[in-house]
Amino acid sequence: MEDKKLKIVFFGTPEFAVASLDRLVKKGFDIAAVVTMPDKIGGRGHKVIRSAVKEYAEANNLPLLQPERLKDPEFVDALRKINADLFIVIAFRMLPEVVWTMPPMGTFNLHGSLLPRYRGAAPINRAVMNGDTETGVTTFFLKHEIDTGDVIGMEKIDIGPDEDAGSVHDRLMEIGAALTCSTVEKIAAGGVEAVPQQHMTDCEPSAAPKIFKEDCHIDWNRPAGTVHNLVRGLAPHPGAWTELHSPDGSVLSVKILKTSLPQQDHGTVLSPGHINFDGRELWCGCADGTCLQLLTVQPAGKKPMAAADFARGLRNGTDGTAPWFQ
DSSP states (O other): OOGGGOEEEEEEOSHHHHHHHHHHHHTTOEEEEEEOOOOEEETTTTEEEOOHHHHHHHHTTOOEEOOSOTTOHHHHHHHHHHTOSEEEEESOOOOOHHHHTOSTTOEEEEESSSTTSSBSSOHHHHHHHTTOSEEEEEEEEOOSSTTOSOEEEEEEEEOOTTOOHHHHHHHHHHHHHHHHHHHHHHHHHTOOOOBOGGGOOSSOOOBOOOOOGGGGBOOTTSOHHHHHHHHHHTTTTTOEEEEEEOTTSOEEEEEEEEEEOOSSOOSOOOOBTBEEEOSSOEEEEOGGGOEEEEEEEEETTSOOEEHHHHHHTOOOOTTOOOOEEO
């Protein structure tokens, strides 16, 4: 079948999915419908929050479905009536079998890792948090177990030693859009030889579970390199956090958004969580006598700021005791 004649239903929610949808539209593929999450109420003023995919679909006059329940008979019936050849899923909820088995050419997903590594909800964050030096995107056909389907295509990128998850996300979003289109073309041409993940011996399967608040708490009793990876793996969102304990007994929650490892021996030995500010640079002690330079922080209720500016506003105790993180 000619690829432009394929009738496609696209499932997605955030900006990461929009890049692929936009590439498909601009290449002239037939997007018969777009499925995204229902609107929700949130934020200051309890405003209506619409998904990035919905905003794109409406701006480009694409038919839109927003089911509350993916097993709802009315939604399933609406999908059947579209009579699509192929479903594409990017950053969306887990589809029920009645949905993903519907199209004759199958349903494929674009995932932000080199499968079988980092199966789960937070593959980009987890790769950076673990200090990986490469990652990528993978397209695969859906099956029962999440992120375990046969692989169609894959593209790799390097991760810089100081690169954060936001930068990696943006690069993967763009190469993922190209991979999505090439995957559609392969499927349309009938040239797909999908490879079972158990036959991929380059890496062992691993999980990338959803990130919760406690996953973001900094343990200063870890080596500086480990803390540095945690910070950049959670930046810019949701952000690694710590608590600043002042000599007067007050406690302030602070996000640490950017750090730097010393290029050579810093010369100052600090206990884990204890800080030193020389008027220009703010350093914090970690395990094994290692130190980490703090570059950007965000105190609770304020905007991100240079760590040096934050440090200038700190007050020592009357006995000279400096604040500390824990």
